Amino acid sequence: MDSKHPKYQIAETIELIYKNGLTTTSGGNISIKDADGSIWITPSAVDKGSLTERDIIHVFEDGTFNGLHKPSSELPFHEAIYRARPDIKAIIHAHPPALVSFSIVRKTPNTSIIPQAKFLCGEVGYAPYELPGSKELGEKIAEAFSDGSQSVIMENHGTVVGGKDLSETFMRFETLEFCAKTSIRAEIIGGLKALDSHEVARFEHHDNMLPEFNHDHKGSEERLARHHLKEIISRACRQGLMISSYGTISCRVSDNSFLINPININRRALNIDDFVLIKNGHKENDKVPSRAVKLHTHIYEQHPKISCIISTQPPNLAAFCVANAKMETRTIPESYIMLEDIPILPYGSQFEGGREVVNALGKHVPILLIANDSVLVTGQSILETFDRLEAAEFSANSLIDSRIIGKLQPIQDHELQDLKDKFLS
CATH class of the missing domain: 3.40.225.10 (Class II aldolase/adducin N-terminal domain)
Structure with missing residues (x-):
């Protein structure tokens, strides 16, 4: 600009x-x-x-x-x-x-x-x-x-x-x-918990340095993935699910490679050539990937069915993060089927490779919150991951608004079991 x-x-x-x-x-x-x-x-x-x-x-x-x-x-x-x-x-x-x-x-x-x-x-x-x-x-x-x-x-x-x-x-x-x-x-939902100066400083020392490889040829599958990532990150900004200063998205290109957005570039202004290819632990030459690159690397390594990851801070989900509050998902059938139970992990669990984050994810944990950081959403495609993010933010919005008009009445245990048996078994 x-x-x-x-x-x-x-x-x-x-x-x-x-x-x-x-x-x-x-x-x-x-x-x-x-x-x-x-x-x-x-x-x-x-x-x-x-x-x-x-x-x-x-x-x-x-x-x-x-x-x-x-x-x-x-x-x-x-x-x-x-x-x-x-x-x-x-x-x-x-x-x-x-x-x-x-x-x-x-x-x-x-x-x-x-x-x-x-x-x-x-x-x-x-x-x-x-x-x-x-x-x-x-x-x-x-x-x-x-x-x-x-x-x-x-x-x-x-x-x-x-x-x-x-x-x-x-x-x-x-x-x-x-x-x-x-x-x-x-x-x-209970009041915010702010970070102290030492906790804030941990973010700045988040390691995203990787060895480089020369990337001279972009295959058709990679080029298509770049277009899809740009479209979805622009859509996330339009929908209020991401802001210009923060948000990370990545997707698999092959078993040993994925694309991820770069560090410190306005998310609203990203171009398809800005995304960074990561291959066999090396980064595309002359580009600097997101600070979350090592976390995303380890998630893809440990979870072969995951094909897309989005980390972001839409305001209602972020409210649960900064309040360090558990988010109830037994609200409506569609929310529970899409989200299941959402754990909240402590601040810092995303650093140093994010072992705690990697271990928390699984077949029935496609999304989690990280205190004072972000929501991390996964899926088997870019669209499924984005859909899950939207559903989570809508649910968080409804949960917060409901506090003003009454007490939450969640889906009962036997009703929840019926949902699990039909849709999640």
Whole structure:
């Protein structure tokens, strides 16, 4: 995305934010600071649902601007942030629902619920309320950023997020909203359990280094698998089952090889050539696979019937992960048949080859939760694995919502046995 002109970057990002329900028609603004010191910014009072690159405003250092409209009324705080933080080159301000919930109770979300969020978002700053568009608001927000924060909750207003470029800023923004939404859902089922600094650090030392092999020829089966993986990861992002900053998917190509997505690439922007082929314990040359590559390797080695693995963090399943809570699957027949009983493993079980994860999986355990990390789903095909993931997230959503209206009445033991005898024997 960031090789494109700033106008196109901003238009594409605001469209993505709007389509994913992270802002309203009139709410929010995005800017990029150009190398010459000028700023490209969204306009004032233009529909975010139909905004195009032609609507983006170019603001020069002397305060003059060029464009079809006036620049956003929040331009002053964008300028204040850029002055306070020369390392920040892009800013997103919006009113996503979960982060606004934190804003109006005057709290900041805890990003230590999962290690990826902590590394990407860090500690979240807080800016006291001031009148929108005012110089004072810009001063308060710039002060909140001056301590090194990359994200700030604006009291009774929303959030503002910065980054080295717009791609990183969007990933941080989306991840912060994920943290907020997941935390709220976790509170409904018993409260979240955050990681300490030592636990977070374990993630960064997760070993994904493998010897290389030269991969000059891609056979037809591999090329088809690459297309299927790209399609399903894009679908997962559209369906809210994966976000831009986290999610791993892999599939077998042969008995001794599989494809897996690379590390640190926006999941929404993956191309078919980005996926990394792993063969006989070696990785495709000049690519770096996901940190989960050794875990996936051991799963495929020990479970020959598994042909696809997805690790991800949809908000309702992630709520069970960060609450360290067991998820009941005896809800409706379709859920139990697809999911059976879902164990939850302790944080850390996914590291160092994931022996505990590998041993927990089996014919009647196709899916499991890892505390403060992810849901790991397996299947005999890419579509079956994705279907199972969808069913699990839908079930988690229903379970959390049901807490508000009554006590869960699970399928009874004799009814469960009938399901097992007919569908799972």
